[in-house]
Amino acid sequence: MALLEVKNLHVSYGSINALRGINFEVNEGEIVTLIGANGAGKSTTMNTIMGLLRPKMGEILYQGEDISHEDSSTIVKHGITLAPEGRLIFPRMTVLENLQMGAYTVSKEVMKENMEESFKLFPVLKERLSQIAGTLSGGEQQMLAVARALMSKSKLLMLDEPSLGLAPLLIREIFDLIKRINQIGTTILLVEQNARMALNISDRGYVLETGIIRLSGKGSDLAKDPKVVAAYLGNLD
Amino acid sequence: MVENNQNPIDKASQQNLDEAVIKAPIKSKEKPVKRFFTSLLEFWAKHQTAISLAFLAIAILFPILFNQQYFLSIGVNVMLYATLSVSLNLITGFMGITSLSHAAFLGIGAYTAAILSTRLGANFPITFLAGAAMAGLFGLLLGLPSLRIKGRFLAIVTLGFGEIARMVELNWMSLTRGPQGISGIPKVSLFGWIMKTPAQKYYVILVILVLVVLAVAAIMNSRVGRAISAIRDDEVAAEAMGINVFGYKLMVFSISAAFAGLAGAFYAHYMSFIDPNAFSFAQSILILSVTIFGGMASIAGSIFGALTLLALPELLRFLIDYRLIIYGFVLVIMMVFQPNGLLGSFNLKHIKQQAMFRKSQERSES
Numbered sequence: 001m002a003l004l005e006v007k008n009l010h011v012s013y014g015s016i017n018a019l020r021g022i023n024f025e026v027n028e029g030e031i032v033t034l035i036g037a038n039g040a041g042k043s044t045t046m047n048t049i050m051g052l053l054r055p056k057m058g059e060i061l062y063q064g065e066d067i068s069h070e071d072s073s074t075i076v077k078h079g080i081t082l083a084p085e086g087r088l089i090f091p092r093m094t095v096l097e098n099l100q101m102g103a104y105t106v107s108k109e110v111m112k113e114n115m116e117e118s119f120k121l122f123p124v125l126k127e128r129l130s131q132i133a134g135t136l137s138g139g140e141q142q143m144l145a146v147a148r149a150l151m152s153k154s155k156l157l158m159l160d161e162p163s164l165g166l167a168p169l170l171i172r173e174i175f176d177l178i179k180r181i182n183q184i185g186t187t188i189l190l191v192e193q194n195a196r197m198a199l200n201i202s203d204r205g206y207v208l209e210t211g212i213i214r215l216s217g218k219g220s221d222l223a224k225d226p227k228v229v230a231a232y233l234g235n236l237d
Numbered sequence: 238m239v240e241n242n243q244n245p246i247d248k249a250s251q252q253n254l255d256e257a258v259i260k261a262p263i264k265s266k267e268k269p270v271k272r273f274f275t276s277l278l279e280f281w282a283k284h285q286t287a288i289s290l291a292f293l294a295i296a297i298l299f300p301i302l303f304n305q306q307y308f309l310s311i312g313v314n315v316m317l318y319a320t321l322s323v324s325l326n327l328i329t330g331f332m333g334i335t336s337l338s339h340a341a342f343l344g345i346g347a348y349t350a351a352i353l354s355t356r357l358g359a360n361f362p363i364t365f366l367a368g369a370a371m372a373g374l375f376g377l378l379l380g381l382p383s384l385r386i387k388g389r390f391l392a393i394v395t396l397g398f399g400e401i402a403r404m405v406e407l408n409w410m411s412l413t414r415g416p417q418g419i420s421g422i423p424k425v426s427l428f429g430w431i432m433k434t435p436a437q438k439y440y441v442i443l444v445i446l447v448l449v450v451l452a453v454a455a456i457m458n459s460r461v462g463r464a465i466s467a468i469r470d471d472e473v474a475a476e477a478m479g480i481n482v483f484g485y486k487l488m489v490f491s492i493s494a495a496f497a498g499l500a501g502a503f504y505a506h507y508m509s510f511i512d513p514n515a516f517s518f519a520q521s522i523l524i525l526s527v528t529i530f531g532g533m534a535s536i537a538g539s540i541f542g543a544l545t546l547l548a549l550p551e552l553l554r555f556l557i558d559y560r561l562i563i564y565g566f567v568l569v570i571m572m573v574f575q576p577n578g579l580l581g582s583f584n585l586k587h588i589k590q591q592a593m594f595r596k597s598q599e600r601s602e603s
Contacts, residue, residue: 050477076479088474090467094587101467104460105479130594132587152479 091134102151324496344516346501372498418512532581
């Protein structure tokens with residue numbers, strides 16, 4: 001049984017149909033990537049899984065249980081977290097307070113443990129602990145957003161465009177981190193514009209186009225698929 | 238090193254970030270004035286309890302030193318508005334929801350207390366509890382449909398509610414006696430002991446102010462307080478962290494309204510006469526001005542804001558006709574040079590955290 005299974009999911013914003021019946025699954029321990037152009041419905045998919053949006057139709061099964069009509073506060077307790085797009089950290093709170101917010105649903109002891117683990121992954125955050133989060137650099141803010149999402153010790157971590165607006169060197173660092181987080185035992189669902197790098201670290205990938213899944217397959221295969229290359233990656237020659 | 242990486246993600250909230258706090262860690266580059274200011278703030282952050290107690294002592298001694306009706310009525314006025322401003326700060330400063338209906342909650346509390354005491358002969362603590370409960374209930378009822386709306390739209394809804402409340406008070410003759418108001422409201426009596434001298438009334442509102450301050454401080458220092466700050470900073474991210482955003486908004490709105498109702502109950506007993514004009518839109522704006530002038534998300538700011546805005550017109554009395562001009566001028570100057578309000582730029586909790594953090598780093602370096 002897959003950890004997360006999305007079945008025939010329809011979501012619309014008023015009269016605009018953002019998702020028109022998508023199906024995909026995420027197995028335990030995998031990194032799965034959704035790629036697609038702007039407006040394809042990637043973020044909509046994540047926000048709907050998280051309970052921030054309500055689906056018009058379809059099911060979202062998490063460990064076999066339908067969570068499509070639950071509140072996000074309940075969904076977080078199930079073990080799903082989202083690092084939202086555009087690094088939505090809490091800019092007027094300190095780094096420490098941001099991390100504490102990430103551990104909102106777990107006990108104090110678990111929070112302490114998780115914080116130590118985050119410092120191992122993100123040593124820079126330990127140095128910046130009492131700094132106001134809005135004054136961190138872009139890369140540090142992104143790391144904080146990921147670290148915060150890890151604080152609740154979730155089973156499934158959803159990352160919405162973690163490389164957005166970062167320098168190439170930092171992007172590499174972020175992707176290395178994602179791989180390490182996955183090796184620790186967290187299942188990851190990734191949404192990325194940076195398709196090549198995302199597909200290269202993924203076990204499987206899905207290509208979204210205007211609310212429909214066009215292609216799916218192994219990450220490395222998709223990265224070589226001529227259609228994907230033509231549409232999203234550009235020809236290297 | 239700290240300041241060169243500002244990120245343009247959220248300009249609005251960036252503007253509100255306090256420069257003193259950001260620059261606190263780079264002490265050596267600061268100008269002497271700024272350094273003095275920073276160390277002053279750190280001193281305050283470190284000895285916050287002692288300093289608050291010192292101010293409380295001054296407030297307690299005030300009626301003994303200035304036992305005159307005139308001074309005491311200014312004192313009562315300042316503390317009444319400080320109470321209202323602290324309670325409004327909970328929803329507007331800490332949670333970021335601008336409410337223009339605080340006078341309505343003040344009025345609901347006042348009318349509840351007035352009606353219960355004139356018709357049923359009730360008094361403390363029933364009138365105070367009922368005033369707070371009734372205002373809290375109306376806060377809940379207003380919040381249920383309207384707190385899903387955001388920003389300025391919600392502000393307009395609260396403005397509408399304020400007007401509706403005043404119109405009901407004005408027209409429900411059999412209950413509120415309409416424009417004639419309710420007169421002859423008895424003084425506060427504590428188990429038979431009637432608070433009739435100005436100093437006694439002063440102490441009643443002082444106790445209410447202290448209780449409200451302690452309650453708001455306790456809320457903001459708890460896990461709930463962190464959730465409230467998170468909601469102010471980013472609702473979507475807060476929701477994604479597992480916070481029930483709507484539930485918290487509703488709770489905080491209702492608590493804030495209840496505190497205003499408590500102040501309203503005191504107001505009714507203190508004035509012994511109330512009419513709908515006391516709870517107009519202008520009153521809401523005055524309360525909001527005190528909160529903004531004192532500083533968003535700062536309890537001490539609300540108290541100093543009330544002290545400045547309510548006591549200043551009295552201190553300027555020697556200027557006779559020019560006094561309100563000077564008063565307006567002070568407001569303008571303030572908003573130009575210190576737009577975050579008197580104390581809105583400093584978060585003492587953060588300053589304390591930073592001072593402690595720096596010390597521990599210095600220790601590990603040496």
